[in-house]
Amino acid sequence: DVKVTQSSRYLVKRTGEKVFLECVQDMDHENMFWYRQDPGLGLRLIYFSYDVKMKEKGDIPEGYSVSREKKERFSLILESASTNQTSMYLCASSLGQGYRSPLHFGNGTRLTVT
Amino acid sequence: EDKVVQSPLSLVVHEGDTVTLNCSYEVTNFRSLLWYKQEKKAPTFLFMLTSSGIEKKSGRLSSILDKKELFSILNITATQTGDSAVYLCAVEAESGGSNYKLTFGKGTLLTVNP
Numbered sequence: 502d503v504k505v506t507q508s509s510r511y512l513v514k515r516t517g518e519k520v521f522l523e524c525v526q527d528m529d530h531e532n533m534f535w536y537r538q539d540p541g542l543g544l545r546l547i548y549f550s551y552d553v554k555m556k557e558k559g560d561i562p563e564g565y566s567v568s569r570e571k572k573e574r575f576s577l578i579l580e581s582a583s584t585n586q587t588s589m590y591l592c593a594s595s596l597g598q599g600y601r602s603p604l605h606f607g608n609g610t611r612l613t614v615t
Numbered sequence: 616e617d618k619v620v621q622s623p624l625s626l627v628v629h630e631g632d633t634v635t636l637n638c639s640y641e642v643t644n645f646r647s648l649l650w651y652k653q654e655k656k657a658p659t660f661l662f663m664l665t666s667s668g669i670e671k672k673s674g675r676l677s678s679i680l681d682k683k684e685l686f687s688i689l690n691i692t693a694t695q696t697g698d699s700a701v702y703l704c705a706v707e708a709e710s711g712g713s714n715y716k717l718t719f720g721k722g723t724l725l726t727v728n729p
Contacts, residue, residue: 543721545719546717603649606651609656
């Protein structure tokens with residue numbers, strides 16, 4: 502069974518702090534994704550990566566960056582956290598490209614920025 | 616812009632009822648439609664649909680896709696309290712080259728009361 506592990510379940514940070522959200526998958530998946538989920542807005546794609554050291558902007562990349570130095574690990578970075586980045590963050594991975602590959606999600610990190 | 620609309624946004628039923636959740640979409644270069652169930656944590660994959668008219672079934676859950684009318688339904692028969700969750704619909708489309716994009720609907724919150 503695919504396991505996607507997010508390092509923190511809950512996180513509270515102050516405005517202006519640099520925040521790192523870590524995600525590790527154990528099934529050698531090429532693709533990794535970061536989403537945020539907010540009530541009434543659904544899941545929105547922040548960044549994704551199809552390969553090591555490769556990244557692509559999603560729909561809402563502003564205020565975020567990512568790092569993928571190893572295939573199994575995809576980090577989301579909030580350079581200077583703001584209150585409007587309070588949200589549930591979901592990491593996901595998938596094998597290969599295309600419609601034969603559903604996403605496997607981590608359990609999420611609920612981030613509160615005060 | 617790709618669009619995925621789920622209805623209803625929320626639904627409350629009694630155990631034993633049958634429910635139908637709807638997902639309509641407008642995307643360019645459609646490849647597949649996926650259903651996920653999200654309880655308190657990670658969304659878990661239910662079905663992937665690529666062809667019209669072919670029902671996918673898993674226990675009391677079933678789903679079908681209509682590519683002409685651009686919608687899918689998810690049916691749950693003999694509902695149980697454990698079916699209470701947010702049900703997410705996502706549509707995958709080609710976004711240029713060999714890349715693809717996944718667009719999520721806002722979800723339907725199903726509450727099953729005993």
